[in-house]
Amino acid sequence: MNNTIDFLYLASIIVFVFGLKGLAHPETARRGNLIAAGAMGAAILISIFAPMENGDNNYLWILGGMVVGSVIGLISAKKVAMTKMPEMVSLFNGLGGACAMLIGIVEFKNLDPITPMMSGAVFANLFALFIGSVSFTGSIIAWGKLNGSLRDTLKLPAPQVINLVTLLLIIGGSAWTMMQPELDMTLVFALLALSLFYGVAFVSPIGGGDMPVVISLLNSFTGIGATGAGLIYGNNVMIIGGILVGASGIILTVMMCKAMNRSLINVIIGGLGSGG
Amino acid sequence: MDTNVLFIELFLAQYLPIITILVLASFLGMEIIGKVPTVLHTPLMSGANAISGVVVIGAIILIRNAAADDYLTLGMGFLGICLAMINVVGGFAVTNRMLDMFKKKNK
Numbered sequence: 221m222n223n224t225i226d227f228l229y230l231a232s233i234i235v236f237v238f239g240l241k242g243l244a245h246p247e248t249a250r251r252g253n254l255i256a257a258g259a260m261g262a263a264i265l266i267s268i269f270a271p272m273e274n275g276d277n278n279y280l281w282i283l284g285g286m287v288v289g290s291v292i293g294l295i296s297a298k299k300v301a302m303t304k305m306p307e308m309v310s311l312f313n314g315l316g317g318a319c320a321m322l323i324g325i326v327e328f329k330n331l332d333p334i335t336p337m338m339s340g341a342v343f344a345n346l347f348a349l350f351i352g353s354v355s356f357t358g359s360i361i362a363w364g365k366l367n368g369s370l371r372d373t374l375k376l377p378a379p380q381v382i383n384l385v386t387l388l389l390i391i392g393g394s395a396w397t398m399m400q401p402e403l404d405m406t407l408v409f410a411l412l413a414l415s416l417f418y419g420v421a422f423v424s425p426i427g428g429g430d431m432p433v434v435i436s437l438l439n440s441f442t443g444i445g446a447t448g449a450g451l452i453y454g455n456n457v458m459i460i461g462g463i464l465v466g467a468s469g470i471i472l473t474v475m476m477c478k479a480m481n482r483s484l485i486n487v488i489i490g491g492l493g494s495g496g
Numbered sequence: 497m498d499t500n501v502l503f504i505e506l507f508l509a510q511y512l513p514i515i516t517i518l519v520l521a522s523f524l525g526m527e528i529i530g531k532v533p534t535v536l537h538t539p540l541m542s543g544a545n546a547i548s549g550v551v552v553i554g555a556i557i558l559i560r561n562a563a564a565d566d567y568l569t570l571g572m573g574f575l576g577i578c579l580a581m582i583n584v585v586g587g588f589a590v591t592n593r594m595l596d597m598f599k600k601k602n603k
Contacts, residue, residue, distance in 0.1 A: 289581025
């Protein structure tokens with residue numbers, strides 16, 4: 221039965237690839253979007269009905285979440301003005317990142333006590349928590365900058381130094397967490413707080429005009445976060461779907477920079493320079 | 497020394513297949529979009545953003561694995577599904593609207 225499920229997941233991955241490929245060409249973009257949406261629907265249905273060894277299924281909670289989320293998503297997509305599209309995409313992207321973050325938190329809470337800390341499972345969990353949080357707060361800041369409510373007022377002193385120190389603290393703290401004899405939730409929450417802050421510190425110094433590039437980069441992060449969450453469950457459609465978005469997102473980000481006659485480093489570092 | 501070698505061998509046996517998949521899928525993701533015309537940058541970003549909502553599957557598995565009285569997990573999973581579904585449904589719908597506009601412009 222597990223083989224059947226994995227085969228069905230593989231089929232939906234293939235459809236995702238065709239959808240993404242279609243999206244990149246003017247004549248097929250609309251169809252590509254619908255194909256990708258179909259692949260998503262199929263992958264969700266498979267994950268809902270795949271047989272599982274333990275757990276109570278709790279279908280009402282799943283159905284409730286899906287209905288509430290779909291209705292909100294559909295209404296906001298219909299209502300948003302055409303000129304407000306990029307900030308809407310940023311907000312959506314942040315919510316996806318928040319989901320990866322929530323999964324990271326809860327899976328730490330539910331971590332099997334016999335799991336060794338120095339393991340792929342703990343690493344994947346830390347990874348999903350970090351990338352999801354950065355993508356969440358980073359996208360919210362980008363959204364705020366685009367709709368004018370943040371208007372570049374949020375400036376940190378010496379942003380390059382703060383960014384580097386925060387990133388080093390997160391990497392060191394993650395390594396430290398994995399070297400402990402058992403799970404220390406205080407460390408996990410400290411890493412969560414640092415990651416949330418890093419998202420803010422990363423995007424804040426970058427000017428509003430460069431936000432589309434930043435959103436594309438954060439979008440790529442969310443894809444990589446989905447891969448991290450997929451590694452927790454060993455779920456192929458999450459792992460591959462996420463990394464497809466992660467990789468194509470990076471390339472798209474570079475292309476967007478080129479269209480503006482800038483380099484990606486220039487956008488990130490240059491933004492940092494002007495912010496300090 | 498022996499235990500170290502054993503640890504590395506076990507690690508590779510467990511993770512080499514997944515690392516292989518990750519590397520190949522990254523190349524696929526980079527190659528697949530090829531040369532995108534500038535007008536398609538935003539719709540492609542938006543469509544890819546909707547696909548990254550695939551993380552909703554993690555929240556679904558999280559809830560399915562939970563005990564029926566584990567309200568903390570259920571509540572967090574519920575919130576996760578809501579947020580990710582806004583990303584998925586909103587993302588695909590917004591992309592569709594953008595591409596609709598694009599089609600009209602071309603006529």
